[in-house]
Amino acid sequence: MDIKEELSIIKRGTEEIISEEELIKKIEKSRKEKKPLRVKQGFDPNAPDIHLGHTVGLRKMxxxxxxxxEIYFLIGDFTGRIGDPSGRSVARKQLTEEEVNKNAETYKKQVYKILNPEKTKIVFNSNWLGKLSFSEVLKLCSKYTVARMLERDDFATRYKEEKPIGIHEFLYPLMQGYDSVALQADIELGGTDQKFNLLVGRNIQREYNQEPQIIITLPLLEGTDGIEKMSKSLGNYIGINELPQIMYGKVMSIPDRLMIRYFELVTDVSLNEINQIKINLENDNLHPQDVKKKLAREIVKLYHGQNAALIAEEEFEKVFNKKLYPEEMKELVLKKDNLKEGKIWLIKLIALSGLVNSKSEARRLIEQGGVKINGEKVDDPNLDLTVKKGMVIKIGKLNFVKLVIR
Structure with missing residues (x-):
């Protein structure tokens, strides 16, 4: 493979490369010396699940x-205790060491759905950041100025609005930069919201007499709402560990305008085929629903296999087009002491399902028409439901629960 072809693969789905000229020189040097480039991306374990938004970087790795x-999947178990302030209007809640370690373990189990386990180096930045003496931290802090930190949009906005900025938040980009020093990184990947931190890494490497890393920024994948960056906290995510039927259904719920973007960023479909799909859509030679079904199959296939993708599609057709119930449904066991004269407050019932985070969320879902009982929409949050065995509750677009009384 020539360098032009390698560069074409690297550039797929990227937002910016700083700089492409330097990257070509690094690749040429790597080939000449027969020494692989060291590529890193950091992931703070602030949530236990990896979703399609994370896979944009993982797939590039x-x-x-x-x-x-050489790939370094860097788990920010040390920086995760601070939380990346990028794009934040307030400081993140600091995680405990126990929370960070628990989430990190689940990360390790999930990344091998994408990365080659035999060629992946998983590293924890506590191994070097946790060993820095206070004098070494001061030395690191001396490499950057407050004025430069305040060039960041989020810090600048908070400063202007007189919102508090913790000193520990200024340390985050410095620590991320020091990660690159510790690993002697040639390339660092990150979302577009990470650009400032990645540039700090280049500067910090120079200060420690290292050749600065190449920065490759990647697009932030919008979630199923089509507006916000995919995030579990926003509920607009598609987890790679989710059941095939749930994953398929969530992909089918994304706006049509995001289909091509998803094809390019989170599937293995070739760019030539994606371009052809785009042309056919523009010329009305393909129905958007058929394209979205293909997208859903491709994504489910990556994480569950071809057979699971086809079964998930059949299930989707059955539930959404033929208005039938899925063959497998979660059972919600109600004990008789949960009931009062055979009835239960609907909000309490929805909360007991475990499919909402709070009773207020259950109320909002009911009022918005997102709950059906035996196929009939219910919009009264104050309803005392007379419970019958085998009753089916649909919560949201994708979740079905069968009631069992014991």
């Missing part, structure tokens, strides 16, 4: 693996 380079 896999491409580098397939090109023969």
């Amino acid at each position: 896999r491409q580098f693996q397939d090109l023969g380079h």
